[in-house]
Amino acid sequence: MWKNKLGNICAYVLSGLFVTIFLVVIVSGMFFGFFLFARTAFAVDSSQAAELINQQCLQCHGEKGFTVQRDGKNISLFVSEATYKESVHGTNACTTCHPGMEKDMPHKSAVYGQALQQKVLQECEACHDKVTKDYRTSVHGKLASAGKETAYCGDCHGSHNVLKKENPEAIYYRLNISDTCANCHDGKVMDTYKYSFHGTAVNFGYTKAATCADCHGNHTILAAEDPQSMVSAQNRPETCAQCHFFARDGFAKGMEHVTPQDKKAALPLYIVWKIFIVLIIFDFAKDGSIVIFELIRQLRGVNEVKKHTKSKDTGLNA
Structure with missing residues (x-):
């Protein structure tokens, strides 16, 4: 009797478990399908909305020669649609980086120069939070916070032409970094780098040679006197060891x-x-003469062979 009851209980439990699993799978599948459809539809809608916004902006900014006068200077406001679409931000709406501008036409609230750089920095932070925080602790970021002239996001990455770092056309591609840095750090610093083995190797297209960023960092560049800097006296060997294995403490004590x-x-x-x-x-003086005398000897030997061949031929004809 108890065996029948136990069997019935097991059957009920297994049946209930099977039904529960079946319902969970069905509901989960429906939810996943709905979520996937909704997400795809949202992505399509977002893409279409971005395209509409961009086309509206490009009605003016897509015209070559579109400029504005500011402090007696003509400032170009032209944006190449093809260049922007090829950039990493090509699927973004213009208002992603220029929020609120669609409500302000013509743009009376537009800013220029350093004020624009500061505004761009804030907009970059909306998506690139971590790197922006790192930047603010760097020498560039501290100068920016103090309102002084320095390198901002656009100076190193570009504006409407931001490309992936693996793209040879990107201004922060490995072989282009030194030229990008030279826009601000020209003169002795860049001249000495290009004279060095690293600079010469980069100039010849060797992608494994050290660039400015390899030694100084990128978003976290600090002054050499800062103990946290990659080029501080205590950190230099470790920095060099990224490429030069077994770099000892005295490896980088020379002047750069x-x-x-x-x-x-x-x-x-x-x-x-x-x-x-x-x-x-x-x-050259010692061995150069040897080369010259050897060349003379070789030429005399050639002449002797020619004379011998000519006399031999003359004898046969006679």
């Missing part, structure tokens, strides 16, 4: 951003450079 010609800033390097110049001249 100097050339052998700089006698005042790099006297030891200047002396070594002069010694090598003397050695090269001495070696």
Whole structure:
């Protein structure tokens, strides 16, 4: 008797469990399908809405020669539709980075210069929160907070032409970084970098050579005197070890951003450079004459062979 009851209970439990699992699967499938459909529909609607907004903006900003005068200067307001669509932000609406501008036409609240840079920085922060926080702690970010001239997001990444860093056309592509930095850090700093092995290798297209960002960082660039800086005295060996395995404490104690010609800033390097110049001249004078005499000997040998061949041919004809 109890066996029948136990069997019935087991049957009820298993049946109930099966029905429950079946209902859960059906409901979950319906919910997932609805969610997927809704998300796709929302994505399509968002894409279409962005396209409509952009087309409205491009009615004016898509016209070549569209400018505005500001402080006696003509400022271009032209945006290439093709360039923007190829950028990483190409699917975004213009109002993603320029919110509220669609309600202010013509744009009476538009700002220019450093005020625009500050506004762009705030808009970038809406999506790129972490890197923006890192930027604000850097030397560039601190100067920006103080209202001084410095590098903002657009200076290093571009504006309507932001591309993936793997794209050779991106201004922060590995082989383009030094030229981008040179827009602000020209003169001695960039000249000495391009003179160095790293700069020379980058100039010849070697993508594994160290660029400015490899040594100084990107969004977290700090002054060399800051203990947290990648190029501080205590962190330099670790920074160099990213490429140079087994970099010891004394590996990076030499001076950077100097050339052998700089006698005042790099006297030891200047002396070594002069010694090598003397050695090269001495070696050329010593061995160069050997090459010249050997060439003369080879030419005389060729002439002797020609004379011998000519006399031999003359004898046969006689």
